[in-house]
Amino acid sequence: MHWKPRSWMLIGVLLTVMTVAGVAQVTTTQVADTIYHADGTVATGTVLISWPAFTTSSGDSIPSGSTSAVIAAGGALSVHLTPNAGATPIGTYYTAVFHLDDGSVSREYWVVPASTTAVKVSAIEAPYCRPPWRCRRSARAMWIPQSQRQCRAILWTPRLMCSSLEIR
Numbered sequence: 001m002h003w004k005p006r007s008w009m010l011i012g013v014l015l016t017v018m019t020v021a022g023v024a025q026v027t028t029t030q031v032a033d034t035i036y037h038a039d040g041t042v043a044t045g046t047v048l049i050s051w052p053a054f055t056t057s058s059g060d061s062i063p064s065g066s067t068s069a070v071i072a073a074g075g076a077l078s079v080h081l082t083p084n085a086g087a088t089p090i091g092t093y094y095t096a097v098f099h100l101d102d103g104s105v106s107r108e109y110w111v112v113p114a115s116t117t118a119v120k121v122s123a124i125e126a127p128y129c130r131p132p133w134r135c136r137r138s139a140r141a142m143w144i145p146q147s148q149r150q151c152r153a154i155l156w157t158p159r160l161m162c163s164s165l166e167i168r
């Protein structure tokens with residue numbers, strides 16, 4: 001009878017170890033690039049990055065949040081982000097607001113792929129993701145349904161959807 005308490009303790013320790021080992025960390029992709037001013041000179045400043053809650057293509061739940069990264073001397077930007085390419089809800093993207101040393105402010109929308117190597121900003125930009133969109137043909141206005149207002153992936157843009165329509 002003396003062995004039973006020890007066996008329960010062993011089972012408890014094994015369950016604890018298995019639970020701790022089962023908690024996986026979410027993988028991230030490094031976004032690394034050199035940031036320039038419009039005139040071609042290297043920039044310094046800050047980029048503020050925000051995102052809505054989403055579930056990655058591998059099933060990890062990511063809460064909404066924000067972070068910031070310094071654009072260092074020489075224009076160096078490096079930030080690790082959770083991949084949102086193929087995430088749900090469809091059309092999840094990062095919003096990056098650049099505050100540069102010359103006083104300029106610009107906004108970009110990013111779709112980050114899963115990658116073991118660093119990706120450049122130009123590879124993750126979704127340049128036409130600017131909700132809400134309104135397409136207009138002649139005098140008749142056509143609103144894009146709510147379910148289609150966000151970018152689905154970096155390959156999909158409102159220009160493709162509204163090919164012969166004017167984007168307003």
